[in-house]
Amino acid sequence: xxxxxxxxxxxxxxxxxxxxxxxxxxxxxxxxxxxxxxxxxxxxxxxxxxxxxxxxxxxxxxxxxxxxxxxxxxxxxxxxxxxxxxxxxxxxxxxxxxxxxxxxxxxxxxxxxxxxxxxxxxxxxxxxxxxxxxxxxxxxxxxxxxxxxxxxxxxxxxxxxxxxxxxxxxxxxxxxxxxxxxxxxxxxxxxxxxxxxxxxxxxxxxxxxxxxxxxxxxxxxxxxxxxxxxxxxxxxxxxxxxxxxxxxxxxxxxxxxxxxxxxxxxxxxxxxxxxxxxxxxxxxxxxxxxxxxxxxxxxxxxxxxxxxxxxxxxxxxxxxxxxxxxxxxxxxxxxxxxxxxxxxxxxxxxxxxxxxxxxxxxxxxxxxxxxxxxxxxxxxxxxxxxxxxxxxxxxxxxxxxxxxxxxxxxxxxxxxxxxxxxxxxxxxxxxxxxxxxxxxxxxxxxxxxxxxxxxxxxxxxxxxxxxxxxxxxxxxxxxxxxxxxxxxxxxxxxxxxxxxxxxxxxxxxxxxxxxxxxxxxxxxxxxxxxxxxxxxxxxxxxxxxxxxx
Numbered sequence: 292x293x294x295x296x297x298x299x300x301x302x303x304x305x306x307x308x309x310x311x312x313x314x315x316x317x318x319x320x321x322x323x324x325x326x327x328x329x330x331x332x333x334x335x336x337x338x339x340x341x342x343x344x345x346x347x348x349x350x351x352x353x354x355x356x357x358x359x360x361x362x363x364x365x366x367x368x369x370x371x372x373x374x375x376x377x378x379x380x381x382x383x384x385x386x387x388x389x390x391x392x393x394x395x396x397x398x399x400x401x402x403x404x405x406x407x408x409x410x411x412x413x414x415x416x417x418x419x420x421x422x423x424x425x426x427x428x429x430x431x432x433x434x435x436x437x438x439x440x441x442x443x444x445x446x447x448x449x450x451x452x453x454x455x456x457x458x459x460x461x462x463x464x465x466x467x468x469x470x471x472x473x474x475x476x477x478x479x480x481x482x483x484x485x486x487x488x489x490x491x492x493x494x495x496x497x498x499x500x501x502x503x504x505x506x507x508x509x510x511x512x513x514x515x516x517x518x519x520x521x522x523x524x525x526x527x528x529x530x531x532x533x534x535x536x537x538x539x540x541x542x543x544x545x546x547x548x549x550x551x552x553x554x555x556x557x558x559x560x561x562x563x564x565x566x567x568x569x570x571x572x573x574x575x576x577x578x579x580x581x582x583x584x585x586x587x588x589x590x591x592x593x594x595x596x597x598x599x600x601x602x603x604x605x606x607x608x609x610x611x612x613x614x615x616x617x618x619x620x621x622x623x624x625x626x627x628x629x630x631x632x633x634x635x636x637x638x639x640x641x642x643x644x645x646x647x648x649x650x651x652x653x654x655x656x657x658x659x660x661x662x663x664x665x666x667x668x669x670x671x672x673x674x675x676x677x678x679x680x681x682x683x684x685x686x687x688x689x690x691x692x693x694x695x696x697x698x699x700x701x702x703x704x705x706x707x708x709x710x711x712x713x714x715x716x717x718x719x720x721x722x723x724x725x726x727x728x729x730x731x732x733x734x735x736x737x738x739x740x741x742x743x744x745x746x747x748x749x750x751x752x753x754x755x756x757x758x759x760x761x762x763x764x765x766x767x768x769x770x771x772x773x774x775x776x777x778x779x780x781x782x783x784x785x786x787x788x789x790x791x792x793x794x795x796x797x798x799x800x801x802x803x804x805x806x807x808x809x810x811x812x813x814x815x816x817x818x819x820x821x822x823x824x825x826x827x828x829x830x831x832x833x834x835x836x837x838x839x840x
Contacts, residue, residue, distance in 0.1 A: 333640020401738020
């Protein structure tokens with residue numbers, strides 16, 4: 292955390308926080324919670340320096356997300372699972388994929404080896420959807436009177452109605468980005484943009500989004516898009532189809548307006564489909580970037596830059612709605628001071644559309660480019676503005692206990708639903724810079740995903756000197772890789788590759804044995820050897836000793 296001292300943080304927080312807590316006590320106050328999750332937004336894809344140790348884009352523009360970072364706390368060691376579905380499952384359950392109610396390791400399956408590649412391991416057969424027995428974060432917050440809502444990407448559950456039937460969502464606007472319409476008697480599928488169906492009129496894939504599906508008109512452009520424009524010309528959109536990102540923003544803004552007039556707090560989960568491929572931004576924003584020269588050697592694609600800014604402008608509209616819920620220009624009804632806002636991404640950037648440099652590789656891998664993402668918390672009066680935590684690692688599993696603690700909710704009985712994550716609320720309140728009880732993260736992949744992933748397990752470990760290390764273990768050949776992330780953010784120097792020192796070997800042994808213990812404790816599946824049908828064994832205790840020369 293970039294602060295002069297812990298004393299300085301506490302002196303800043305104690306007086307206003309104690310007064311704020313008194314207000315909350317007197318009014319039986321519980322904060323609203325808005326959780327915004329981008330899709331495939333990389334660590335370097337926003338322009339703020341706060342979330343990426345100064346590595347933000349010099350081409351993409353995200354002024355609203357940047358402002359959020361200035362108003363809250365950013366974490367530079369924020370992590371996910373390697374792709375969409377397992378991250379969302381971990382977030383909603385607070386569990387690693389090895390959790391008993393989770394079991395989702397990958398999108399689709401673990402049998403995704405590249406065509407023609409001979410693989411020695413038969414992969415584990417995973418769950419593709421959360422179990423009905425799980426106790427979701429929605430259900431846990433509802434025990435404290437929260438109204439719950441889901442706006443956006445449908446993942447981790449099979450059908451839209453499952454969000455309501457067993458996850459505990461009160462207002463369910465979960466949906467897919469693909470809209471299927473009948474146009475002139477022919478079935479047509481479209482991504483991201485509303486379609487005009489012969490019988491239903493303008494539609495998206497969820498009927499609840501139909502009121503927001505009509506094409507852009509002059510009134511909408513003037514009232515909604517003009518206030519958040521940033522060098523783009525929304526007038527170019529008149530008469531063109533509505534973008535899904537804008538329509539979801541419309542629905543969230545209306546929800547905020549409605550809930551601001553209610554007595555109970557709300558939890559709005561907003562997993563946008565942007566900026567996932569296909570890269571289909573709003574045309575006025577793409578026009579802007581086609582005329583903008585890039586000053587960033589990593590980033591130059593106008594369509595992707597436009598998609599990032601479309602997401603950013605929609606985030607800006609949501610933040611503005613917290614300041615003025617009924618939109619009349621008078622902010623006396625604002626609820627921003629009573630609302631925790633979290634901004635996050637579900638995995639690293641997908642190389643091709645963007646570039647994650649200085650991080651290594653991309654979405655789908657366990658290297659930093661696939662796992663490390665922007666993370667911001669804003670909670671006025673509780674979280675000190677414009678702070679950056681450069682020590683504590685945070686994972687998708689940690690949001691469940693963090694939000695539960697902030698809401699005053701008890702976690703489920705571990706016998707029924709064990710939560711793997713740890714609450715980072717003490718850090719948000721400025722009480723500590725890092726949690727001594729949370730200095731390890733784990734990943735486990737018992738299968739294949741094209742060229743990006745293979746049977747392996749990984750541990751991220753923050754050593755006693757606050758140096759961050761990551762150890763990989765590959766099951767096919769029992770090989771290891773070890774990186775010091777603090778000094779080698781690009782994971783270019785495998786510390787075990789050439790005559791490692793005794794100090795490095797000792798560290799690798801510690802990490803290996805921690806990883807082995809976790810795998811055994813979680814009864815993590817590993818698949819079976821094709822040659823004999825036997826279970827693939829965990830890494831050996833002290834297995835890295837083979838590197839001793």
